[in-house]
Amino acid sequence: MASTIVLGFLIIFLPLAVVFGWYGITRTNDALRTATETNLITFSEQVRDELERALIRPYQDIQTLANNEVIRSTQASPEAKRSELLEIQNFYNTIQTYYSVFLNITLLDPEGRTITSTNNLYDTDWSRTPWFEAAKKMGQVVVSPPHYAAGGTQGEVVMDYTAPVRDKNGGAIIGVIIGQMNMRTIWEITEGATLGKQGFTRVIAKDGTIYAPRALAFQKFNRPEDAPSPQPFAAGLDTYKENGETMVAGYMSLNENFPDWYVWVSQPYDEAFGPIQNTVRNLMIGAIFGLLLFVIVSVAWIWRAMRPLRDLSFGAEKIGAGNFAHRVPVTGPIEIRRLSTSFNQMAANLEKAEALRAEHKLLRDLQTASTALAGAISPAEIIGIISKGVKDLFSCDFVWILLADRCDEYLDTKALVLPEKINPSRPIPAEAPMAASQVDLTVSPGLLPKVFTSGEPLFLNRSSEGQPALEADPHLGSLATQWGLVCINILPLMLPGKHMGVIVFGRTDGKPLADEEKRIALVFAHEASISLERARLHVQEIQNAAELSRLNDLKSRLLYILSHELKTPLTSLRTSARLLHETEPEQMSASTQERLKGNILRATERLMAVADDIYPIANILTSEVKVEPRATDCRRIVTGAIDSVSHLTKAKRQTVTVSIEPSIGTIWADRDRLREALSRILSNASKFSPNDSTIEVTVSDKPEEIVFQVRDQGIGISEKDQKSIFDGFYQADSEVVRRAGGRGLGLLFAKTVVERHHGRIWVESKLGEGSTFSFSIPKHTPI
Secondary structure (H helix, E strand, O other), X not given: OHHHHHHHHHHHHHHHHHHHHHHHHHHHHHHHHHHHHHHHHHHHHHHHHHHHHHHHHHHHHHHHHHOOHHHHOOOOOHHHHHHHHHHHHHHHHHHXXXXXXXXXXXXXXXXXXXXXXXXXOOOOOHHHOHHHHHHHHHOOOEEOOOEEXXXXXOOOEEEEEEEEEEOOOOOOEEEEEEEEEEOHHHHHHHHHOOOOOXXXXXXXXXXXXXXXXXXXXXXXXXXXXXXXXXXXXOEEEEEEEEOOEEEEEEEEEXXXXXXXXXXXXXXXXXXXXXXXXXXXXXXXXXXXXXXXHHHHHHHXXXXXXXXXXXXXXHHHHHHHOOOOOOOOOOOOOHHHHHHHHHHHHHHHHHHXXXXXXHHHHHHHHHHHHHHHHHHOOOHHHHHHHHHHHHHHHHOOOEEEEEEEOOOOOEEEEEEEEOOOOOOOOOOOOOOOHHHOOEEEOOOOOOHHHHHHHHOOOEEEEOOOOXXXXXXXXXXXXXHHHHHOOOEEEEEEEEEOXXXXXXXXXXXOOOOOOOHHHHHHHHHHHHHHHHHHHHHHHHHHHHHHHXXXXXXXXXXXXXXXXXXXXXXXXXXXXXXXXXXXXXXXXXXXXXXXXXXXXXXXXXXXXXXXXXXXXXXXXXXXXXXXXXXXXXXXXXXXXXXHHHHHOHHHHHHOOOEEEEXXXXXXXXXXXXXXHHHHHHHHHHHHHHHOOOOOOEEEEXXXXXXXXXXXXXXXXXXXXXXXXXXXXXXXXXXXXXXXXHHHOOOOOHHHHHHHHHHHOOOEEEEEEOOOOOXXXXXXXXXXXXX
């Protein structure tokens, strides 16, 4: 709104200001120009007046001489007239320092003959001069143009003032008196009358002859063709070129006594009008700066006056964007203050309504998540619901769920939701903390173990007092920096007497959890803990049922096999013992007795072998195959198992090779049980491999587990038999298998031990190509 008003003001005001400013500057320019032109004309008029005063004085003097009684007298002798003229000449000589005076005064008769002369400076035939005849004819004073007194082109420049001399009765012309005046005063006036530094003044005749200044006397002036011809008392202004430079001149003609003379006052155009142009330019610059200053002040004033309206407009945008906590300052006129107060009251009501709506939404979302948790059974499904529920409930960008193992020694990552947008100023390095999926509770300091152990939640904000704690945490410090997390919240997953894990979630927008959100978060964490425990019990129940079913099946198979495995040796034992018991020694040959004793011994050994094979299975059936994990060296497990089957491999001249990756150190396992399980697998590999073959034992380091592999060069196992080979009492239908003997219980025992370690066992084989038995042990005992 403010920008629209300012723009409207500029659109309306600026054109008007420009028009009026340009009009004022133009009028000022015209006025200054007119003043300069008037100054030229006025100056030329002043020069003209000075020249007229210098020219009219000898005019008057010659008239006075012509009216002198002695000069006019017909009875006065030439000597008397000469004496009168010499007296006047002497007077002129005394004042010639200050004025132009008559250098010579000559009295002529009407025919032009000299009656007398004061100085006789120049020998002139006056009768031939135009002004002699003009003076007689016109009967008045006639002034000649300037000329060289002696004729020619050099010498003294004079002007002849010629006046007729009448008799005392004022009738007939009895003579002519001529006074020759020098040009000194005329030249001094013109040479001293200048405008500016380069201006000058000239006296020019109508025909273009220059009479003054002295340096240009009798030169021709190329008057502009369009310059008006001087008229008596005429004045004007003209512009012309002289020596390639533009000049401006003011001219003024002399009075009727000198009709063909005019004063020409010239000045270079740039000098005459330069100050005007500078003044106009300065006026324009000043007007522009003044206009800009006025516009800036006006815009600033309008902007300041519109500030309350801008605040209201900005506040409306904030409210429209959902920021109901925004308030506008109550300033400005009373109407604006009332409007601002009403706006703030409306915003407060909307904020309360939004808080109620958000709380209702939180409770509704909590109910939805709780319903989903109540209907979920599997741990993976519950973990997914927890992750989604946290993200939806609290609009967070980051969710990290960690659960503890059975021994509460590690927190394992079960779910991880990362922000969709990565902070571009903090690229994620390859060694980002997300590569670590576990947190060691026994050695790792920091906030995660603290919350897990204490059961107290933490709500941290990097922009407040929580920043030092976040930066010092080995897991969350770099995590928050790299992913741009500002708020991080840690909730414990726990039930009375049981710590299960933690939920970590955060935001990148910097908005901390409200008190109501914190309360909902704790309720949700408690319901999630209940659901996880329920899922754990459910999984355990399923596993127990499956294990019970497997043990019952195993017991049935055991009883079935025992009925066959024990019957044959017992029958042989009973028959041989009865014969020995019922037959007298003397009635039986020694060889027969020895044969019967041998039968009894072999039957007894066979029964002992059956008992040795059945003993581990009895432990399995009675759930006595227990593992006691501790830090164990993998190399000792492998070497111990190889030593336990060395009598078999040596008998068949078999070679056992071992390959253990250097990075493998200790694992958390029961050394004796694992060694026994590995020896059962090695025993089978030796039994079903030919003489002089090689058995390869490999231990590999995987991210989450250690993998043991035993590769033989035996007969191989079909895909059909691979499905049942770990069930116990199962042997492939093969002559080699039957010759090797055994009751199919070794792999069952190995499987049981591996599963007690929460590992897995499998086989890869093809008939005729040997077999590879593998089992994995987790690096850390999972939950």
